[in-house]
Amino acid sequence: MQPPDAGLDEKTRRKLDRMAETAARVMALIVGLSFLGLGLWGFLYCLLQADVRGSWGIGRLAVLSGVSIYVGYLVLRSLKNSSK
Numbered sequence: 080m081q082p083p084d085a086g087l088d089e090k091t092r093r094k095l096d097r098m099a100e101t102a103a104r105v106m107a108l109i110v111g112l113s114f115l116g117l118g119l120w121g122f123l124y125c126l127l128q129a130d131v132r133g134s135w136g137i138g139r140l141a142v143l144s145g146v147s148i149y150v151g152y153l154v155l156r157s158l159k160n161s162s163k
Contacts, residue, residue, distance in 0.1 A: 107158045114151030118144045 087095070121144030128137050 104158060104161075107154055111151045111154035111158060114147050114154060116151075118146075118148030118151060120144075121147065 121140050125137050125141045
């Protein structure tokens with residue numbers, strides 16, 4: 080059995096590699112921005128619900144929002160570092 084890229088010339092292989100790298104960067108950008116957006120949305124919700132005292136769900140949501148923002152930051156930072 081031949082490898083999947085056995086019939087490709089070098090020019091086509093480089094072009095496909097560039098396309099795959101671009102697609103991976105776009106996906107990382109979408110995922111990173113989604114985590115950041117969801118985290119900020121969660122913090123905004125926590126601020127709007129801050130008048131409800133004694134709710135443990137709001138505290139957990141605030142922590143998860145912070146984690147979401149941090150994960151989004153890490154994804155976008157790795158995207159920036161990989162483009163160098």
